[in-house]
Amino acid sequence: MKLQLKNPIVFFDLETTGTNIVSDRIVEISYHKVSPNGREETKTIRINPDMPIPKGASDIHGILDADVANCPKFKEVAKEIANDIEGCDLAGYNSNRFDIPLLAEELLRAEVDMDLMKRKFVDVQVIFHKMEARTLGAAYKFYCNKDLVGAHGAEADTLATYEVLQAQLDRYPELKNDIEYLSKFTMQNNNVDFAGRIIYNDNGEEIINFGKYKGKKVTEVFKTDMGYYGWMMNSDFALHTKKVLTNIKLREFHK
Numbered sequence: 001m002k003l004q005l006k007n008p009i010v011f012f013d014l015e016t017t018g019t020n021i022v023s024d025r026i027v028e029i030s031y032h033k034v035s036p037n038g039r040e041e042t043k044t045i046r047i048n049p050d051m052p053i054p055k056g057a058s059d060i061h062g063i064l065d066a067d068v069a070n071c072p073k074f075k076e077v078a079k080e081i082a083n084d085i086e087g088c089d090l091a092g093y094n095s096n097r098f099d100i101p102l103l104a105e106e107l108l109r110a111e112v113d114m115d116l117m118k119r120k121f122v123d124v125q126v127i128f129h130k131m132e133a134r135t136l137g138a139a140y141k142f143y144c145n146k147d148l149v150g151a152h153g154a155e156a157d158t159l160a161t162y163e164v165l166q167a168q169l170d171r172y173p174e175l176k177n178d179i180e181y182l183s184k185f186t187m188q189n190n191n192v193d194f195a196g197r198i199i200y201n202d203n204g205e206e207i208i209n210f211g212k213y214k215g216k217k218v219t220e221v222f223k224t225d226m227g228y229y230g231w232m233m234n235s236d237f238a239l240h241t242k243k244v245l246t247n248i249k250l251r252e253f254h255k
Contacts, residue, residue, distance in 0.1 A: 001169040004177045005036040008088040009122070011165075013157040014099045015061040017053050021101045021195060022238050025049035026074055027063050029081065029103075030154035032162050033088065043084065044155045046071040061152045078110035086114070089179050091122040093136050093161045096186065101194035101238065108239040116194075120183035124165045127186060131172060136160060143167035193244040197237065206248055218248050 003009065012031035018024035030044040046063070048071045058064050092099045100121060107114050128139045140148040140160045144167050150156030169177050175185070192198040192206050198218060199209045206218045213221050213228070221228050229249055233242055 001166050001177060002038075003034060003166065003169075003179075005034065005179060007120075007179070008033055008035045009091055009179060010034075010085045010088045011091045011158050011162040012085075012095070012099065012103075013092055013154045013161065014102060015063055015152070015154045016102065017049050017051060017057050019098065021098065021105055022236055024102070025051055026102065026106055027053060027057075027068055028061070028154045030158045031081075031084065032158050033084065034162070042155065042159070045077055045081070047077065048073050061154075074106050075110040078107055078112045082107060082112050082114045089120040089122065089183070090116070091124060091161065091165065093139075093157060093164075094123065094125045096121055096123040096126070096188065101240070104194050104240050105238055108243065120179050121186070122165065122179060122182045123186040123188075124161050124168070126188065127168050127175070127182070128164070130185075131168070136164075139164050143171060193238065193241040195238045195241050197241045198244055198248075206244075218245070219252055222249060222252065 010031045010033050012029060014026050015028040016024050016026055026047050027049050028044065028046050030042070032040065032042045034040050046068050048068045050073055053063060053065050053068070090100060100116065104116050107116075124139075125136070128134055132139070132142060134142060136157060137148040137151050140146055140163070143164050144160075146163075148156065148160050165182075169175055175182070189196050189209075190200040192200060197208070197210055198206050201207050201217075208214055208216050208218060208221060213225075229245060232245055
């Protein structure tokens with residue numbers, strides 16, 4: 001089923017040095033942009049992560065240190081990527097938990113302050129898991145009746161994800177062909193930050209979602225434990241989480 005779009009949507013996939021959004025880096029990004037007028041375009045960029053690629057990661061995606069030695073570092077292509085996805089909604093496979101948070105981290109490290117939270121996110125894996133529960137390769141076979149050739153290559157995974165979403169819309173009439181609906185359907189937590197360390201409660205207030213203050217409002221924690229903000233800022237939390245905390249602190253200070 002052809003997607004009904006109000007905004008362009010970018011299907012994308014990352015190949016990385018690992019699965020830690022704080023310490024790991026992108027080695028390849030591929031994105032497929034679909035515009036409301038029907039235009040489609042694909043771009044794939046190999047990236048030098050400026051760190052060794054662990055063997056375990058290379059065994060999955062097949063990208064070795066030598067393959068990216070002469071490729072640009074992320075900060076050299078960050079503005080190009082940001083320009084390409086500006087004003088677009090985003091979609092991927094397991095993207096809400098991994099690809100979007102890691103992309104946000106890389107953009108912040110490159111000092112490209114792009115507010116991805118303004119966009120809508122569609123996670124095709126969540127639709128699949130809610131409906132059938134499988135892997136991307138199985139999803140591609142199940143919905144499209146095709147074998148996924150080149151699995152764990154960013155471009156192959158990106159294009160497969162786009163095809164799977166269209167097939168899901170054909171298969172499940174209860175799914176609305178509307179990006180805002182699909183974004184809400186695939187949202188698993190009402191996150192304030194991409195890592196889900198801070199979430200909104202039912203009243204739209206920011207609350208801590210981990211550790212000893214889990215369930216407590218951020219503003220209350222700042223009042224009762226003055227050192228908590230400093231501890232988080234100096235600990236191994238995602239840059240976007242720290243940015244969110246700083247924005248809350250500044251907002252309360254200026255009240």
